[in-house]
Amino acid sequence: MGEQSSGGSNKTGKSAKKTPAAVKKDSTGTKKTPAAAKKTPAPAAAKKAPAGVTKTPAVAKKPPVAVKTDAAVKKPAKKAATVRKIAVRPPSGESSTALVRRARRINRELAEVYPYAHPELDFENPFQLLVATVLSAQTTDLRVNQTTPGLFARYPTPEDLAAANPEEVEEILRPCGFFRAKTRSVIGLSKALVENFGGEVPGRLEELVTLPGVGRKTAFVVLGNAFGRPGITVDTHFQRLVRRWQWTDETDPDKIEAAVGALFPKSDWTDLSHHVIWHGRRICHARKPACGACPIAPLCPAYGEGETDPEKAKKLLKYEKGGFPGQRLKPPQAYLDAGGTPAPPLGAA
Template structure:
């Protein structure tokens, strides 16, 4: 009798039932739009000075610089274009360039033969079809050799004040990380983001997102722990979350270092990038500053 009581007392209790975990509801379109616009407002406070990081004085210079920026850094382009524009200041001058001489001037930007072909083609088209002037319409710009929607939107937004969304590698990456779209194709990314934001915001939104991609939300090691919009980002955690380690990943003016422009706007908080005053023995422009390592392909 005693033994049965002991056995009964020692019998294991049935396991308590675990509370069912409710699956997280997917974000509604309205909630996503509200979150996206809040991210834009936060980035506007962080980068009130956001601007194109290519040096230019007129629409032709911006067009050429943007074509050269494919698969290289804006700093490298900015180090290359002073000599280029000194020799070929107008579309007429560049259209008449000796291909080999043009190639040598733009060699530091990489893919110089293809880029020289594009520059000769677009300059000739500007001379022959547009009276030597850069057109202010997207449908005209994209007919120029080497000019796609990204390049056209850069020129329209920053030389003509026509709103446009510039989908480069940085913008596309952040648009997906922010959950604004899952699209990979730049044209589809542009359309998806355009549906979220007012037209008046498109150009500055592009600058802010690209600035953030270059300075904080990098391709390989995002500085999540130092990101001011981390609380609004569904991709938080894909990068370094430790605040101290993340702070060490910040770039350009956020890290107290120069940006990519040699001639930045007067209200830019960082120093100008290192000027290319030294020339390497082979005649190429010396790379005097550390760039972000990711090209801005069109």
């Protein structure tokens, strides 16, 4: 009986063990059900949802990128407008094409009046022109031409001027005004020529502007007249006239240079500078231009700012060396028609 009871107890134990096994199956089934529940309703959906949400913002970010692209496209347009503003700024009611045509016609008419326009500084070589141009700041070309013969007679080469006694040079340059500063400049540029360029005046803008007292204006005078390389000389006369003629409204010399240069072919730049400067010195004065005796009056938007009466305008004309150097007609009646009004531009039909 003990064996039976023990056997029974073994069976009972087995059945007891099986029962938990069944329970495990049940519990396994039960676990599967929550697992399925976890996969289907909450966690799986929750995991997919964020993935979908992540994709959605990615799509949502595309419009801002497109907006940035549009902004990037607009920026070059603004830059281009700025360049056009500097290069061609026509007066009110005038197209850019009309401005170019009017500016070039003015230059052609001035070329007829001043066919032999040239630098009014006396020089025999690039070094003399360079020094004379530096000395011409804040004084007249006539005064410089009275001073440079004595200077070059004593110091004919860069080597001579580089080794000069500053006090002696100051005495020579005293009539030009600002003689101490100008002495430092001409001696300094002479030393730079000897040390850096073998005593020769360089023929490149980038090298010329490294010399003491030499800026873009001086460099273009030297390049255009000593080396035959085109350049625009923006001095006070040039600035005043191109603004008066409404070729540009810029005030910075470099911007004026760029604006006017855009109106003309490069080959015209040097002669254009001479024509404008000569006209500013002789007829189109700063305070009271001689409008009534001006050959380009019909092309000038500022006509009337000066004296329009022909007889009074004649008295405002400035003559040099007995007349207009290089002028093909006798002044000033050549600028006026029989009725005493401003004549059509020379060469016009």
